Amino acid sequence: MKGCPLILFKFICFGFGSIFAAFSPLKIRLGGTLQNKVIYETQQQACTASFIKSSSEMFGFSQGCLALSRWDELNTFFREAGYSRVPYTSFFSRAEVIFGLNALNGRTIASDGSAKGAWNSSNAEALIRYTVNKNFTIFGWELGNELSGSGIGTSVAPDQYASDITNLHDIVRKTYASLGKRKKKPLVLAPGGFYDANWLTEFINKTPKNSLQVVTHHIYNLGPGDDTHLIDRILDPSYLDGGSSPFSGLQGILKSSGSSAVAWVGEAGGAYNSGHNLVTNAFVFSFWYLDQLGMASSYNTKTYCRQSLVGGNYGLLNPTTFVPNPDYYSALLWHRLMGTKVLSTSFSGTKKIRAYAHCSKKSVSEDPETKCSYWKIHECSKESQYF
Numbered sequence: 136m137k138g139c140p141l142i143l144f145k146f147i148c149f150g151f152g153s154i155f156a157a158f159s160p161l162k163i164r165l166g167g168t169l170q171n172k173v174i175y176e177t178q179q180q181a182c183t184a185s186f187i188k189s190s191s192e193m194f195g196f197s198q199g200c201l202a203l204s205r206w207d208e209l210n211t212f213f214r215e216a217g218y219s220r221v222p223y224t225s226f227f228s229r230a231e232v233i234f235g236l237n238a239l240n241g242r243t244i245a246s247d248g249s250a251k252g253a254w255n256s257s258n259a260e261a262l263i264r265y266t267v268n269k270n271f272t273i274f275g276w277e278l279g280n281e282l283s284g285s286g287i288g289t290s291v292a293p294d295q296y297a298s299d300i301t302n303l304h305d306i307v308r309k310t311y312a313s314l315g316k317r318k319k320k321p322l323v324l325a326p327g328g329f330y331d332a333n334w335l336t337e338f339i340n341k342t343p344k345n346s347l348q349v350v351t352h353h354i355y356n357l358g359p360g361d362d363t364h365l366i367d368r369i370l371d372p373s374y375l376d377g378g379s380s381p382f383s384g385l386q387g388i389l390k391s392s393g394s395s396a397v398a399w400v401g402e403a404g405g406a407y408n409s410g411h412n413l414v415t416n417a418f419v420f421s422f423w424y425l426d427q428l429g430m431a432s433s434y435n436t437k438t439y440c441r442q443s444l445v446g447g448n449y450g451l452l453n454p455t456t457f458v459p460n461p462d463y464y465s466a467l468l469w470h471r472l473m474g475t476k477v478l479s480t481s482f483s484g485t486k487k488i489r490a491y492a493h494c495s496k497k498s499v500s501e502d503p504e505t506k507c508s509y510w511k512i513h514e515c516s517k518e519s520q521y522f
Contacts (some may be wrong), residue, residue, distance in 0.1 A: 137417075141427040142190050148502055149276070151486065152415065153435065154452070154453045154463075155230055155468065156457075157467055157470075158466070158467070159229050160228070160229040160230070160231050161231065161259055161268075162229055162231045162232075162274065162438060162440060162515045163213065163230055163231070163232050163233070163236060163444070164232075164233040164234075164277070164401060164402065164440050165232065165233070165234050166233070166235020166277060166280050166327065166402075167193050167235070167280055167402075168232065168262060168280055168281065168287065168288070169186060169194060169196055169199065169235055170235040170236065170279075170280050171194070171237050171279060171280055171282070172186070172192075172193070172194060172196060172197075172199060172237065173200070173201050173237050173239070174198060174199070174200050174201070174240070174258060174308070175200075175201045175203075175206075175237075175258050175259070175261065175456060176200060176201060176202045176203045176206075176259040176426055177203075177258070177262070177265070178203070178261075178265065180288065182200035182202070183200060183202070184198060184199055184200045185199055186195070186198075186199040186201070193244070193288050194287065194288050196392060200494075201262075201368075203265065204207050206262070206266075207269070210266075210269070210271040210272075213230045213232050214271075214272075216475060230273050231274035231275075231473070232272070232273050232275075233273075233274055233275040233276075233277055233290075233322075233324065233401075233440075234263075234273055234275070234276055234277065235277045235278075235279070235280055235327065236252055236259045236276055236277065236278050236279070236297065236303070236354055236468075237258070237279075237301075238278045238279030238280070238282055238296075239254075239258065239279075239282070239289070239290065240254060240255045240256075240258055240259070241253065241255025241256075242254065242255075242291070244289055248289055248290075249286075249289060249290050249291070249292070249503075250282065250286075250291050251288045251292065252295075253299065253302075254278070254295075254299040254302065254303075256299075256302050256303065256306060259276075259306070260306050260310070260345060263276065263306060263307065263310050264310050267310050267311060267313070267314065267464065271289075272287050272318070273321050273350065274321060274322065275321050275322035275323070275324050275348075276301050276303065276307060276321055276322070276323060276324070277323075277324035277325060277327055277349075277351060277401065278296075278299060278300060278323070278324070278326070278327075279296075279325060279327055279328075280327045280328070280352065281327060281328045281329065282296070282326060282327075282328060283296065283326035283327075283328030283329070283331060283334050283335070283338070284328055284329055284330075284331030284334045285331070286328065287328075293334050293335075293337040293338035293341065294337065294338075296325065296326055296338055297337075297338055297341035297342040298341075300323065300325050300342050300346055300347050301326070301340075301343055301346045301457060302324055303325075303346075304323050304343075304345070304346035304347070305458055306472070307320065307321060307323055308320070310522075316504045322348040322349050323346065323347055323348055323349070323350040324347075324348065324350075324351050324399070324401070325338075325347060325349075325350070325351065326350075326351065326352075327351045327353065327401045327402065328352065328353060329352065329353055330352050330380070330381035330384060330385060332384050334348070335352075335385065335388055336388050336392075339388055339389065339392045339394055339396070340392050341463055341505040342394075343397075344394055344395060345392065345395075347394070347396045348395075348396055348397070349396060349398075349399050349437075349438075350394075350397070350398050350399070351387065351400070351401030351402075352381060352385060352394050352398070352399075352400060353400070353401060353402040353403065354381065354400055354402070354403035354404075354405070354427065355403070355404055355405060355406065355407040356377070356378050356381075356405070357369065357405045357406040357423065358406060358407070358484055359408050360405070360406040360407065360408045360409055360410040360411040360414075360415065360449075361408065361411065362411075364416055365406055365414055366414060366419060367415050368425045369414075369420065369422050370419075370422060372486035372487055372514065373486070373488070373491070373492065374463075375423065375426050376486070377428075378426075378427065378430060379430055379434070382398075382430060382431055382433075382434035382436060383434050385398045385434075386398065388436055393399045395434070397437045398434075398435065398436045398437065399436065399437055399438040399439070399440065400427075400431055400438070400439045400440060401440050402440055402442045403427065403439065403440065403441055403442055404406055404441075404442035404447070404449040405420065405424070405427075405449060406444065406449065409446055409447035409448050409449065410448035410449035411431065412448045414448075414460075415448050415449040416448050416449060416453075416460045416461075417460075417461060418451065418461045420449070420461070420462055421461055421462055421465040421510060422514050424441070424462050424465055424466075425465050425469065425489075425510070425512050426489050427439070427514055428466075428469050428473075429489065429491030429510055429512075430491075432473070432477045432491070432493065433480075433491065439505075441462070441466065443497070444498055445457065451463040451466065469489070469510075471496065471506050472493075472495065472496065472508040472510070473491075473493040473495075473496070473510065474493045474494040474495050474496045474497075474508065475493070475494075476493060476494035477491075477492075477493050477494075478492040478494065478507065479495060480492040480509075487513065487514040488511060488512070488513050488514075489511065489512040489514070490509070490511050490512075491510040492507055492508065492509050492510070493507070493508050493510075493512075494507060494508070495508040
């Protein structure tokens with residue numbers, strides 16, 4: 136901690152713990168495209184490679200290494216920041232960490248661009264075993280990033296992915312068995328990709344029902360961040376309505392399969408390629424973000440992970456000063472007001488008013504008659520000043 140040499144520890148120096156505390160419990164997902172190119176150092180085999188840009192490599196980077204010392208630092212950060220005192224209360228916050236594992240280890244890339252063969256789980260198993268031995272707390276292990284459906288860079292067939300998830304579930308079950316009831320067993324999550332009805336249907340149906348607890352998918356339905364019509368889409372009710380398809384589709388697949396797994400949005404930045412400065416980090420973006428939170432909840436989505444906490448042009452925090460961007464406060468209002476029970480809501484009139492209702496959180500009011508929170512989003516014209 137001395138001098139806060141790492142950006143993660145700078146967060147704590149700048150009072151980052153209070154940001155965690157405001158959302159307790161706050162889920163933090165560590166992952167992304169390059170997680171599928173990370174090798175984990177083990178106590179038997181050291182590794183020192185860093186990511187190097189290379190146009191000839193998949194995803195544009197060479198293979199990298201997660202050193203055990205770095206893993207220790209990350210877990211120290213989450214332990215210290217995740218147990219900050221919640222302002223004006225006697226409670227302490229809780230950070231729930233979801234870690235994305237390399238799902239391409241051991242596979243080969245075929246001539247058609249798809250990834251073939253079974254997942255080699257030995258390196259991931261070593262990291263999980265080390266994590267348990269160090270008494271680090273991980274809320275969930277997620278296998279892969281954007282390898283479902285047609286994939287980004289490459290893809291894995293749904294039947295193979297189902298087999299790999301069964302393997303990961305067995306590893307987690309056996310490794311955490313020694314802890315007994317002293318520590319809750321982490322969740323197993325997958326596939327962390329874009330919605331593809333046929334792929335997800337086969338994957339979920341072929342995965343043993345007790346092997347997978349969370350089905351994760353990603354949302355970038357606004358297109359590329361450099362699109363000149365980005366604000367038009369954000370303020371177009373018809374376009375926003377189209378965003379319900381992945382939520383309703385996944386809800387239907389889970390229900391028809393009989394799976395006990397629940398749906399999460401594992402990553403959502405709205406506009407890919409790091410968003411757009413003064414749009415996805417500005418007030419106007421809350422029209423999309425808040426509508427997404429309401430819409431996702433209405434289709435029984437249990438968790439919505441925003442891309443990102445810090446980084447790119449769609450972070451909740453300014454990447455230099457860590458000062459909250461507008462969507463941070465939108466997320467905070469949602470967290471404080473909207474409970475977990477979703478109520479059926481309709482609104483007659485202009486589609487530019489979006490309405491959602493939940494049972495209120497107990498902390499919203501001491502009045503027992505105040506039982507509901509209503510959320511209305513009134514979209515204005517593009518000519519209004521948002522910035």
